[in-house]
Amino acid sequence: MTLLDNIEYIIVDLDGVVWRGRDIIEDNVSSLARLLDLGFKLRFITNNSTKSRADYIVKLRSLGLKVNPEDVTTSGRAASLWLKRVQGESRVYVIGEEGLVEELRVEGHIVTESSLEASSLVVGLDRRVCYNKLSEAVRALARGILFIATNLDPNLPQEDTIIPGAGAIIAFLEVASGRKPDFIAGKPNPWILEVALGEAIDYSRVLVIGDRIDTDIVLAEKVGAKPVLVLTGAHRTLDENIRKQLEHRGVIVLNNLKELINKT
Numbered sequence: 001m002t003l004l005d006n007i008e009y010i011i012v013d014l015d016g017v018v019w020r021g022r023d024i025i026e027d028n029v030s031s032l033a034r035l036l037d038l039g040f041k042l043r044f045i046t047n048n049s050t051k052s053r054a055d056y057i058v059k060l061r062s063l064g065l066k067v068n069p070e071d072v073t074t075s076g077r078a079a080s081l082w083l084k085r086v087q088g089e090s091r092v093y094v095i096g097e098e099g100l101v102e103e104l105r106v107e108g109h110i111v112t113e114s115s116l117e118a119s120s121l122v123v124g125l126d127r128r129v130c131y132n133k134l135s136e137a138v139r140a141l142a143r144g145i146l147f148i149a150t151n152l153d154p155n156l157p158q159e160d161t162i163i164p165g166a167g168a169i170i171a172f173l174e175v176a177s178g179r180k181p182d183f184i185a186g187k188p189n190p191w192i193l194e195v196a197l198g199e200a201i202d203y204s205r206v207l208v209i210g211d212r213i214d215t216d217i218v219l220a221e222k223v224g225a226k227p228v229l230v231l232t233g234a235h236r237t238l239d240e241n242i243r244k245q246l247e248h249r250g251v252i253v254l255n256n257l258k259e260l261i262n263k264t
Contacts, residue, residue, distance in 0.1 A: 016211030016233015049124035075186030151186030
């Protein structure tokens with residue numbers, strides 16, 4: 001028996017697994033290319049909504065990974081599809097970057113600069129967010145509009161540090177408005193897996209690879225998939241007690257994805 005026996009789909013995070021900021025994690029990329037060559041179906045799922053699926057496809061292909069549009073899902077796309085399901089094509093006030101705006105527009109939503117015109121607020125990571133925009137969002141929440149978070153990641157791994165994530169922005173809005181999001185589209189919500197894979201999936205044949213315990217690993221546990229934590233992103237080392245707790249939960253802990261290849 002090997003770690004990949006009976007596995008059909010491999011879910012792969014991006015930040016902290018494929019890259020950290022501008023740095024490519026070469027050992028992981030070469031291992032992912034090998035998994036593709038072996039015939040595994042890779043699906044890249046990221047909570048980072050700053051880029052669109054099209055942007056991520058270009059970047060992954062530039063690394064030599066053979067990916068198609070259906071192979072990439074972002075929390076921005078997951079948020080856009082859920083909003084369309086519950087409200088139809090909507091007028092949206094957005095705190096987020098161009099990737100999130102693009103995914104909303106693809107599904108027919110209208111992104112407005114005035115929160116007074118919006119029926120929903122969608123919030124993702126925005127590295128240029130300002131106090132005025134946050135204030136506008138708080139005023140909109142006070143009116144009772146739908147509050148959608150792409151994800152609650154508190155931070156984002158960079159080359160040798162971390163930066164605040166979407167969760168930090170959402171925490172600001174929660175404290176200022178007294179409201180929590182009505183819906184969180186990204187990991188660990190299984191909705192993003194449904195967006196990526198469809199509904200009729202045997203999750204016992206799915207392996208989830210990620211660098212965050214609170215998102216990637218919890219997602220795998222929620223659906224009954226096989227969880228793999230790789231120590232190349234949010235966690236670079238683990239306290240021995242935490243490692244033992246994870247192993248007790250059935251989580252496979254790897255230093256990098258070369259170790260996964262060696263286990264096949």
